[in-house]
Amino acid sequence: MNTIPRTKDRIALGGGAGLYPNNHMRQGSDPVCQSKGSKVYNRTVWLMEQIDREQRLRAGAEKLLSAASNKKIQVEIANELKIVNTNLQALWEEMADIISNHHSTPEIHQPKSATSVGLLHPMIPLSMKETSFVDFLAELKNVISSHYHENAEEYKFDLNCLTDMRKACCQPLYGEDGLEILFTYYNQLYFVDRRFFPSSSNGPVSFKWYDSFTGLPYVQKTVGFEKGGILFNIGVMYSKIASKMEVKEPEGLNKAVESFQSAAGAFQFLHDNFLYAPSVDMQLASTEFLVQLMLTQAFECRLELKLERDTGVDALAHLEFAQESSAVASMYVKALSMASDSVVSGQIPALWVQLMTCKMHYHRAFAHYHLATALNLATAADASFCTGALLIRPPDDRKLDSSVHFNQLMDDEEGRKTMTKAHLRQSILAFEESMRIVDKHRKFAKFHQKLKTCHDQSLSKFSVLEEEDDFTELFTPPEILPKVRDQLQPILPDFSKYKVEDLFHRLGCIAIFSARRMWTVPRQVTLSKKNGEEFGFSIRGDSPVIVATIDEGSLAQRSGLLVGDFIIAVGGVDIKWTKHDRVVAMIKLCSDTVALHLVTPIDHNYIDPSQPPHCISPQTTTECLKQEMEFTEERKEKPKSRPTSASWKLRPFNSRSKELGSDNCGFSPFSGR
Numbered sequence: 001m002n003t004i005p006r007t008k009d010r011i012a013l014g015g016g017a018g019l020y021p022n023n024h025m026r027q028g029s030d031p032v033c034q035s036k037g038s039k040v041y042n043r044t045v046w047l048m049e050q051i052d053r054e055q056r057l058r059a060g061a062e063k064l065l066s067a068a069s070n071k072k073i074q075v076e077i078a079n080e081l082k083i084v085n086t087n088l089q090a091l092w093e094e095m096a097d098i099i100s101n102h103h104s105t106p107e108i109h110q111p112k113s114a115t116s117v118g119l120l121h122p123m124i125p126l127s128m129k130e131t132s133f134v135d136f137l138a139e140l141k142n143v144i145s146s147h148y149h150e151n152a153e154e155y156k157f158d159l160n161c162l163t164d165m166r167k168a169c170c171q172p173l174y175g176e177d178g179l180e181i182l183f184t185y186y187n188q189l190y191f192v193d194r195r196f197f198p199s200s201s202n203g204p205v206s207f208k209w210y211d212s213f214t215g216l217p218y219v220q221k222t223v224g225f226e227k228g229g230i231l232f233n234i235g236v237m238y239s240k241i242a243s244k245m246e247v248k249e250p251e252g253l254n255k256a257v258e259s260f261q262s263a264a265g266a267f268q269f270l271h272d273n274f275l276y277a278p279s280v281d282m283q284l285a286s287t288e289f290l291v292q293l294m295l296t297q298a299f300e301c302r303l304e305l306k307l308e309r310d311t312g313v314d315a316l317a318h319l320e321f322a323q324e325s326s327a328v329a330s331m332y333v334k335a336l337s338m339a340s341d342s343v344v345s346g347q348i349p350a351l352w353v354q355l356m357t358c359k360m361h362y363h364r365a366f367a368h369y370h371l372a373t374a375l376n377l378a379t380a381a382d383a384s385f386c387t388g389a390l391l392i393r394p395p396d397d398r399k400l401d402s403s404v405h406f407n408q409l410m411d412d413e414e415g416r417k418t419m420t421k422a423h424l425r426q427s428i429l430a431f432e433e434s435m436r437i438v439d440k441h442r443k444f445a446k447f448h449q450k451l452k453t454c455h456d457q458s459l460s461k462f463s464v465l466e467e468e469d470d471f472t473e474l475f476t477p478p479e480i481l482p483k484v485r486d487q488l489q490p491i492l493p494d495f496s497k498y499k500v501e502d503l504f505h506r507l508g509c510i511a512i513f514s515a516r517r518m519w520t521v522p523r524q525v526t527l528s529k530k531n532g533e534e535f536g537f538s539i540r541g542d543s544p545v546i547v548a549t550i551d552e553g554s555l556a557q558r559s560g561l562l563v564g565d566f567i568i569a570v571g572g573v574d575i576k577w578t579k580h581d582r583v584v585a586m587i588k589l590c591s592d593t594v595a596l597h598l599v600t601p602i603d604h605n606y607i608d609p610s611q612p613p614h615c616i617s618p619q620t621t622t623e624c625l626k627q628e629m630e631f632t633e634e635r636k637e638k639p640k641s642r643p644t645s646a647s648w649k650l651r652p653f654n655s656r657s658k659e660l661g662s663d664n665c666g667f668s669p670f671s672g673r
Contacts, residue, residue, distance in 0.1 A: 047091055050087075050091050051088065051091050054084050054087050054088045054091065055088070057084050058081065058084045058085070058088070058215070061077055061080050061081050061084065062081075062217055064077050065077045065078065065081070065216075078214065078216060081214065081215040081216055082213075082214050082215045082216075083215075084215060085130075085210060085211075085212075085214065085215025086215070086349070088130065088215075121300060121304070121359065121447065122355060122444060122447050123242065123243035123256075123297055124239075124243070124293065124297065124352055124355060124356070125236070125239040125240040125242070125243040125244075126212065126235070126236040126239050126240075126263075126290070127212050127236065128171070128212070128233050128236050128237075129209055129210060129211075129212045129229050129232050129233055129236070129281070130170070130209070130210040131170055131207070131208060131209045131210065131229060132208040132217075133167065133170075134163065134166055134205060134206075134207065135163055136159045136160075136162045136163045136166070136205065137156060137159040137160055137163060139204055139205045140159055140196055140204060140205065141155070141156075141159065142204070143196050143204055143515070144507075147515065148507055148513065149521055149522050150507065154506075155504065155506075158503040158504055161503060162188065162192070162503055165181075165184065165185045165188065166185060168181050168185075169181055169182055169185045169230060169233070172233075172237065174237065174240045174241060174244065175241060176241075178237050179234065179237050179238070179241075180498060182230055182233055182234050182237060183234065183493070183495065183497070183498040184498050184500055185230060186227060186230045186231065186234070186495070187495055187498055187499075187500040188500050188503065189223055189226060189227055189230070191500075191502040191503065191504065191510065192223060193223035194510050194514045194515065194516070195502075195504050195507065195510065195514055195515060196515050197222070197223050197515055198515045198516055199515075199516050202220075202221035202222060203221045203222065203223065203515075204221070205221060206219050206220070206221050207219065207220060207221070207222075207225055207226045207229070209225070209226075209229040209279065211279040211280055211281050212232070212236075212279075212281040213280050213281045213286070213347040213348055213349075214279075214280055214281075214347055216279070218278045218279050220278065224274065225278075227274075228270060228274050228277060228282055229282075231266055231269065231270050231274075231493070232266075232267075232270060232281065232282055234266045234493060235263045235264075235265075235266030235267045235270070235290065235294070236263075238259045238260070238262040238263035238266060238294075239259070239260065239263040239294060241255075241259045242255075242256040242257075242259035242260045242263065242297070242298075242301070243256075245259070250305060250308060250309065253301050253302075253304055253305040253308065254305065256298075256301045257298050257301045257302050257305065257488070258491070260294045260295070260297045260298035260301065261294070261295070261298050261488055261489070261490060261491040262490075262491045262493070263290075263294040264290075264291045264294035264295045264298065264490035264491070265490035265491040265492040265493060266492075266493050267287045267290040267291045267294065267490075268287075268291050268490040268492065269492050269493055270282060270287050271284060271287035271288060271291065280343060280344075280347050281347075283343055285338070285341045285342075285343035285344055286343060286344055286347075288338060289335065289338040289339055289341070289344050289348075291490060292331070292334055292335045292338055293335050293356075294490075295331070295488060295490065296328065296331040296332055296334075296335055298488050299324075299327065299328050299331060299484065299488055300328050300359070300363075302488065303321075303324050303325065303328055306321070306324070307321065314377065315373075315374040315375075315377040316374070318370045318371070318373045318374035318377065319370070319371065319374040320485075321366075321367075321370040322366075322367045322368070322369075322370035322371035322374060322480050323367070323480060323481060323482060323483040323484075324483070324484055324485075325363045325364075325366040325367035325370060325480075326363070326364070326367040326479070326480040326481065326482045326483075327482035327483060327484045328359075328363045329360050329361075329363035329364045329367060329482075330482045332356050332357075332359055332360035332363065333360060335356055336353065336356055336357065336360065339352070339353055339356070351441070354437055354440070354441075355437075357437060358434045358437040358438055359434075361430045361431075361433045361434040361437070362430070362431070362434045362451065362454075364426075364430045365426070365427045365428075365429075365430030365431045365434065365454065365458070366427075366454070367480045368423040368424070368426040368427035368430065368477070368480070369423075369424070369427040369454070369457070369458050371423050371480055372420045372421075372423035372424045372427065372458075372461065373461075375416045375417075375419055375420040375423065376416075376417075376420050376461075376465075417465060419477060420465060421462060421465050421466070422476070422477040423477050424458055424461055424462040424465070425462065426476070426477060427458040428455060428458045428459055428462060431451055431454055431455035431458060432455065434451050435448060435451045435452060435455065438451060505577075506574075506576070507576075508543075508544060508568070508576035508577070509543055509544065509576070509577075512544070512566065512601075512606075513576070517601070517603060517604065518601070518602040518603045519566070519599040519600060519601050519602055520599055520600040520602065521599075522568060522569075522597050522598065522599050523560075523597070523598055523599075524595060524596070524597050524598075525559050525560050525561060525595075525596050525598055526559070526593065526594070526595045526596075527555055527556060527559050527593065527594050527595075527596065528555075528592060528593045529555065529592040529593070530592075533554075533555055534551075534554065534555070535554070535555055535556050535587075535594070536550060536551035536553075536554020536555050536556040536557065537549065537550045537551070537554065537556035537561055539567065539580065539583065539584070540580065541580065542578075542579050542580050543576065543577045543578065543579065544566045544567060544568055544575060544576045544577075544578075545566070545567050545575070545578075545580055545583045546564065546565065546566055546567075546606055546607070547561055547562065547563055547564065547565040547566075547567065547598075548563065548607065549563065550562070550563055561596075561598070562598075562600055563607060564600065564601060564605060564606055564607050564613070565598040565599065565600050566598065566599050566600075566601070566606075567583065567596055567597070567598055568597050568598065568599055569596070569597035570583065570586045570587060570590070570594065570595070570596060570597075571586070571590060571594065571595050572595065572597075573586070601613060
C-alpha cells in the first residue's frame with residue numbers, strides 16, 4: 001500500500017514539492033499547486049514588476065539623453081530607448097490580454113482557428129503611444145484663480161475628473177469601451193483648449209508622449225500635440241479590434257474590414273489636419289504608410305470574406321479571385337515601398353516588413369493558383385476572359401519564345417494546359433518563398449502550416465498535369481492584372497457620436513470666458529435708489545447679459561457702470577448662464593438696492609464689434625484694468641521653456657474637416673454646439 005510521504009521526504013526524493021511517488025501530482029492537495037486564478041494573478045504581478053523595471057530604465061535613459069552632448073552617445077541611448085519601448089509595448093499588450101481575458105500574440109495577431117484556405121492570416125495591429133501622467137489640478141488651478149478670478153477649490157472635482165479621464169486613456173481596454181474613452185477625452189480637449197490655452201502662446205500644461213516606433217520622448221505645451229497622440233491611439237485601437245476579430249463567421253470578417261477602414265480613417269484625419277509632428281510615428285510619411293497598411297489589410301479581410309461566401313467553382317469565379325489576390329499583393333508592394341521611405345525606414349519593427357513581404361508572396365501565389373484553376377476549367381469560350389486578366393509581358397520583361405504565341409496558347413486545350421502549368425509553378429515558388437520567411441518565427445506556426453497546405457495543393461495539381469514524356473520548357477507567365485470590384489476608402493472618425501459636456505461649464509459662455517479673451521477683475525457695484533429715481537441702465541443678451549445703454553447722469557453712471565459690462569452676479573447669485581427675462585426679474589425683486597458683480601471686456605467690444613473697446617473712466621475700474629494688464633505683461637515676460645521641436649500646428653480649414661462639424665481651427669469635436 002502506497003503512503004503519501006512527508007514534505008521533507010518528498011524533497012529528498014529529488015522530485016520537488018508537490019511530486020508524489022511515480023512523479024504523479026495529486027491536484028488540489030498541495031498548497032504549492034497553483035489554481036488558474038493564482039496563475040493569472042502571479043503572471044500579472046510579474047508583468048507589473050517587469051513594466052516597472054522597464055519604465056525605470058527608460059527614465060534613466062531619458063536623463064542620460066538630455067545630459068549627453070556627444071552625438072555618438074546620443075545615438076546609442078536612442079537605440080536603447082527603442083529596445084525598452086519595444087519591451088514595454090509587448091508587456092502592456094500581454095497585460096491587456098490578461099485583463100480582457102482574451103489571450104493573443106503581442107504585435108502580430110493570429111486567429112485561433114480556421115477551416116478553409118486563406119483564413120489564417122496574421123494581421124499587423126499597431127502599438128499604443130505611451131504618455132506620462134498629468135495632474136490637471138496642480139497645473140490649471142492657478143489659471144482659474146488668476147485668469148478667471150474664481151475660487152479654484154470649487155473646481156477641484158472637475159479637474160480631478162479631467163485627470164482621471166486622461167489617465168484612463170493611457171492604457172484603455174481593447175474594444176468599444178476603449179474607443180469611447182479615447183473619443184470622449186478627445187472631444188473634451190476642445191473645451192480644455194478654449195478654456196486654458198491661449199491661441200498665441202504655449203499653455204500651462206506640458207504633455208509628454210513617447211514615439212510609438214522609436215520610444216523617444218517629446219514634450220510640448222499645446223493641445224494640438226495632445227490631440228495628435230489621442231488620435232493616433234484611436235487608429236491603433238481600431239487596428240487592434242480588427243486584428244482580434246474571430247474570422248470563422250462572416251460577421252467577424254465584416255467587422256474586421258470596417259475596423260481597418262476606421263483605423264485608416266483616423267490616420268488619414270491625422271495626416272490631413274496636423275502639421276509639424278515632432279515624433280517619427282506621426283509625420284506625414286509615417287501616417288501615409290499607416291493608412292496604406294490599414295487599407296491593405298481591409299482589402300485582405302474582404303477577400304477572405306468573398307472566399308468564404310462564394311461557393312462557385314466555375315472558371316470566372318476563380319478568375320475574379322485571382323485578380324483580387326493580385327490586387328492585394330500589389331497593395332503590399334506599395335506598402336513596402338512606403339516603408340522604405342527615409343523617414344519610416346529603420347523605424348518600424350523589422351517583423352512588420354518581413355510579414356508584409358511574406359503576405360505579398362502569399363497573395364501572388366494565391367493569384368497564380370486561382371488563375372491556373374480557372375484555365376484548367378476554362379473552355380474555348382472562356383479563354384478571352386482569362387486573356388483579359390493577364391498583362392501582355394512577363395514580369396522580367398523577357399519576350400516569349402518566337403514559336404510560342406500568346407493567343408494561340410489560350411485558344412487550344414494544350415496551350416491552356418501549358419499556361420496552367422506555368423502559373424502553378426509560379427504559385428509553388430511563391431508559396432515556398434512565403435514559407436521561407438515564416439520559418440524564422442515560431443509564433444507563425446499556424447500560418448506556416450496553412451502555407452504548406454496551399455503549397456501541397458499547388459504541387460499536387462502540377463503533378464497531375466505533368467507528364468513523363470512532356471519536355472516542353474515552361475516559360476515565366478505574364479503577371480495577373482490587379483482588379484477589384486469595389487474600392488474601400490478610409491472611414492473618417494465620427495466625433496459627433498460621442499457627446500460630451502464642458503467640465504468647466506460654470507466658468508461661463510466659452511465664446512466670452514475663455515483663455516483667448518481678456519477682461520477686468522470682477523468688481524461689485526451697489527445701486528441704491530433714492531426719492532423714486534430709476535437705476536438708469538438697460539441690458540440685453542443672454543448668458544451672460546450685457547449692459548446695453550446707460551442714461552446720462554443716472555445712478556448707474558454715477559456708480560461706475562459702463563456700456564459693454566457683463567453682469568455675472570446679482571445679489572451674490574451667479575447669473576453667467578441665466579436668461580435675460582430671469583435677470584430682469586431678479587433685479588426688480590431687489591427693490592431699491594441691488595448689488596451687481598461686473599466684468600469689463602478689454603480686448604473686444606461686444607456692443608459694436610467694429611469699434612474698439614469702450615474707454616473705461618471710473619477710477620475703480622481703471623485700477624482693475626491696471627491689475628489685469630500687469631498680470632498680462634507678467635505672463636508675456638515670463639521665460640518660456642525651450643521646446644524640443646517646433647510646436648504642432650493645424651492645417652487651414654478644409655472641406656474634409658467641415659464635414660465633421662469642425663470650426664475654422666480644424667479640430668472641433670462635434671457639430672451643433
